[in-house]
Amino acid sequence: MRHTEAATHGRRAVIDLRERILSGELQGGTRLFEVPLAELLDISRTPVREALSRLAEEGLLDRLPSGGFMVRRFGFSDVVDSIEVRGVMEGMAARVAAERGAAPHRLKEIKETVARLDASFGERPEDVDFDAYADLNEIFHRQMAGLTESDVIRREVERASALPFASPSAFLPDRSDIATFRRSLRTAQEQHRGIVRAIEMREGSRAEALAREHARTARNNLEYILNEDPSLLEKVKALALIQG
Template identity: 60%
Template structure:
């Protein structure tokens, strides 16, 4: 049987290390050592090692040839490519869902999340519940991928969105409650509606186009931060890993 205590310690170490990496506490290129981390987190070395292995699978750490791990760093082009890849894969998922057809239950589930996303918007354009929207947006995208009915596609999308800045909710945490990001949510919600419409009408080409355009919102938000307002970088999870 699996050691429940060790599993719990691994989960704690994983969450803490991931948070510190994304917060920029460990800049790209930093080598992580088991002993000091174990002492700092007051967890034994084995869960620390297992957590670092998981983070390497997520793409946040690199394994060194002589053993150990180092925090990955990324270029601006890397981030753009990751977002572009997600758009391509989600576009394929949307097209397959539309062309293969979805069950009434699946469509109703998507429509239900869409309605709840609408409730995140207040009376004014600046009044948006970022936390609720972020959670529901993640649910919407998960349903979209599931409706495609492809285990292979699901696996590849999971892989592509492991990097924090490539996930559908990369710019939707409370820390990123920035005016231009709030404005982009209104466009994103219209695209959500268009996706549901295209899938329910079995319009595969339209569904794919909307999904790919949807991912480009994240690209525009990224360009706004990196190219126009670099002082905001530390407010977006994961961008502290970018090479200067």
């Protein structure tokens, strides 16, 4: 029982700290130590220690020679590479699902998610529920990997998506008044439909190409923020971790 409780605390600490880092709450260059974090999370030092080691393995933290950890800062190329890796893995997943043939009940589920994503868009072009879209987008990508019926591929897609800033909803702002992002979401939704259609029609090459192009949405949003409208940096806090 005690071992199970410690494992639960460890998982919770990893999730909590990862979210604090990727949300920008713990900014690049911040030093992290076991005791203050244990007090912050209201758990013992052991699961905190394990969580910090896990996040260092994920590449979100650097170990300090003097002890403790520091939240990493990332270069633009690091982020682009993470997005590209996810695109490659999701492209392979889409191709495999198409070539092997997806189970009807899984196709039904992902089509229902696409329909719910459609509902996050209003009648007017400027109406988008960002929060609903982000949540459903994560579900869509999990379901797409699940279409392969391969635990190996699903795990590797999850691993790639856990890379810093490689999440399918990376760089989505928490405001709904940004026209450029609304346009990118509508394009991404068209890609969702195209991917599912290609998988259903067992068009492997097309499914792979669409999935890889779809992953570039995050990169396009990042490039727009950094190159065209730096004022959006304040609306996407995680960008505080990225160096030019």
